[in-house]
Amino acid sequence: MSAxxxxxxxxxxxxxxxxxxxxxxxxxxxxxxxxxxxxxxxDLNLLSRIAPGLLWIALLLAALLSxxxxxxxxxxxxxxxxxALGGLPLEIVAAIKALAHWLTTGIPLALLAPLLGxxxxxxxxxxxxxxxxxxxxxxxxxxxxxxxxxxxxRARKGGxxxxxxxxxxxxxxxxxxxTAISSALTAPDAFxxxxxxxxxxxxxxxxxxxxxxxxxxxxxxx
Amino acid sequence: MQLSAEHxxxxxxxxxxxxxxxxxVTAGEVLLLTGPNGAGKTxxxxxxxxxxxPQAGAITLSGGNDELTIxxxxxxVGHANGIxxxxxxxxxxxxxxxxxxxxxxxxxRLERVEDALEDFRxxxxxxxxxxxxxxxxxxxxxxxxxxxxxxxxxxxxxxTSSLDHASAESLAEVVNRHVAAGGLAIAATHLPLGFKPxxxxxxxxxxxx
Numbered sequence: 214m215s216a217x218x219x220x221x222x223x224x225x226x227x228x229x230x231x232x233x234x235x236x237x238x239x240x241x242x243x244x245x246x247x248x249x250x251x252x253x254x255x256d257l258n259l260l261s262r263i264a265p266g267l268l269w270i271a272l273l274l275a276a277l278l279s280x281x282x283x284x285x286x287x288x289x290x291x292x293x294x295x296x297a298l299g300g301l302p303l304e305i306v307a308a309i310k311a312l313a314h315w316l317t318t319g320i321p322l323a324l325l326a327p328l329l330g331x332x333x334x335x336x337x338x339x340x341x342x343x344x345x346x347x348x349x350x351x352x353x354x355x356x357x358x359x360x361x362x363x364x365x366x367r368a369r370k371g372g373x374x375x376x377x378x379x380x381x382x383x384x385x386x387x388x389x390x391x392t393a394i395s396s397a398l399t400a401p402d403a404f405x406x407x408x409x410x411x412x413x414x415x416x417x418x419x420x421x422x423x424x425x426x427x428x429x430x431x432x433x434x435x
Numbered sequence: 436m437q438l439s440a441e442h443x444x445x446x447x448x449x450x451x452x453x454x455x456x457x458x459x460v461t462a463g464e465v466l467l468l469t470g471p472n473g474a475g476k477t478x479x480x481x482x483x484x485x486x487x488x489p490q491a492g493a494i495t496l497s498g499g500n501d502e503l504t505i506x507x508x509x510x511x512v513g514h515a516n517g518i519x520x521x522x523x524x525x526x527x528x529x530x531x532x533x534x535x536x537x538x539x540x541x542x543x544r545l546e547r548v549e550d551a552l553e554d555f556r557x558x559x560x561x562x563x564x565x566x567x568x569x570x571x572x573x574x575x576x577x578x579x580x581x582x583x584x585x586x587x588x589x590x591x592x593x594x595t596s597s598l599d600h601a602s603a604e605s606l607a608e609v610v611n612r613h614v615a616a617g618g619l620a621i622a623a624t625h626l627p628l629g630f631k632p633x634x635x636x637x638x639x640x641x642x643x644x
Contacts, residue, residue, distance in 0.1 A: 215533070215537040216533070216534050216535075216537040219530065219533040219534050219537065220534060223519075223522075223530050223534075226522070227519060227521060227522070230521040230522070231521050286519075289515070290515050290516065290517060290518060290519070291513055291514070291515025291516060291517040291577075292517040292518075292519070294484075294486065294511065294513060294515075294517070295511065295517045295531070295535075295580075296534070297486070297506070298484065298485075298506045298507055298509065298511055299507075299534050299535050300503070300507050300535070300537075301534075434486045435481075435486055435487050435488070
C-alpha cells in the first residue's frame with residue numbers, strides 16, 4: 214500500500230511543480246463560461262435557467278483538456294514501464310494516476326464553479342448543491358477519462374480522439390448532475406435519488422476505469 | 436537461479452525478428468546480445484521483462500520467487516530513463532527507492548540513494564532538477580536505479596549509450612559486483628562493455644538477403 218501512497222505523493226508533487234495543466238484547465242473553464250453570456254445575450258432568466266447545464270458542460274470540456282496528460286509524460290519518459298515492473302498491479306497504478314487527476318483538476322474545477330455561477334446569474338440557493346453534485350460527479354470524469362487517455366497514448370494528435378472516445382461516456386454523469394441541481398431548486402424530493410445515482414456512477418467508474426485503462430496500457434507498452 | 440528461453444519466436448507486425456531461439460543464463464553470468472540495428476535485441480529484452488508476448492516459445496525462471504513475474508524480479512533499463520525533469524536528482528532516486536521496495540525503512544532507502552549517487556558520480560548534482568542534466572548524466576541517473584532495490588535479474592538495453600568512458604567503467608564495476616554476488620544480467624550492446632564473465636548471443640545472422 215505504501216508504494217501506492219508514494220506514487221500519489223509524487224504525482225501531486227509534480228502537479229504542484231509543473232502547475233501548467235491545472236492552470237490551463239481553470240483558465241479555460243473561466244473563459245468559456247465568461248464567453249457564454251456574451252453569445253447568449255443579457256436575458257437573465259434564460260441564463261439562470263440554463264446555468265447548471267452550461268457549467269457542467271464547460272467543466273467536462275475543461276477537464277478533458279488535461280486528461281491526455283494522465284499517462285502521457287510517464288509513458289514518454291519510460292516511468293510507466295518501470296512502474297509496471299514495480300510490484301504494484303497496473304490497475305492500481307492507473308487508479309492512483311486517475312485519483313491524482315481528480316484531486317488536482319476535478320476538485321479545483323468543482324470549487325471554481327460557484328464563482329462562475331455569478332456570471333450566469335445562477336440562483337443563489339443552487340450554489341451549495343452545485344458544488345456538492347460536482348464533487349460527487351467529477352470522479353467519473355477522471356476515472357472514465359483514464360480509459361481514453363490510455364487508449365490514445367500512442368495516437369498522434371490523440372487529444373481529439375480522446376474527446377470522441379470519452380465524451381459519450383460522460384452522458385449519464387451529465388444528465389444526473391444537471392437533474393440533481395434543477396430538482397434541488399424545483400422538486401426537492403428528486404434531489405437525493407439523483408445525487409445517489411451520480412455517486413453510484415462515480416463509484417462504478419472507480420472500479421471499471423482502472424481495469425480498462427490498465428488493459429489498454431499493457432497493449433501500449435508492447 | 437536460471438533464466439531460460441525455449442524456441443522463442445518474436446514478430447513485429449509481419450516481420451519475424453527472432454525464430455526458434457533458445458538460450459539460458461545462469462546466476463553469476465552476463466549474456467551479451469549483439470547484432471545489427473533492427474535485429475530484435477530490444478524486442479527480446481522487452482519480452483523477457485514481460486512487456487511483449489512472444490508469438491511462440493516460453494521464457495522460464497527457475498530458482499526465483501514463484502509468486503512474482505520475471506519482470507517484477509528484474510531491473511529494466513530501456514532506452515528511456517524514467518526521470519522526471521522537475522524533480523531533483525535525489526528526489527527522483529528517492530521516489531524509485533520507495534516505490535520499488537516499499538518494505539525498506541526510510542533510513543535504508545536514504546542509504547541506498549547515497550550509495551547510488553556515489554557509484555554513478557552524481558553526488559554533486561543531487562539537488563539539481565533532473566531537467567538540467569546532460570544526456571550522459573541523465574543516463575547515469577537512470578542506471579543509478581539499479582542500486583536502489585535488490586533485483587536478481589538485470590535487463591539492460593544499450594546501457595552505455597551517451598556515457599563517457601569513466602562512467603561506462605563505473606557501470607561495468609556495478610554490473611560485475613552484481614554478477615559476482617550471484618545475480619545475472621542480460622545486456623544488448625554494440626560496444627564491448629567490460630562485463631565479465633560474459634557469453635555472447637548474436638542475433639540477426641540468419642537474416643534472409
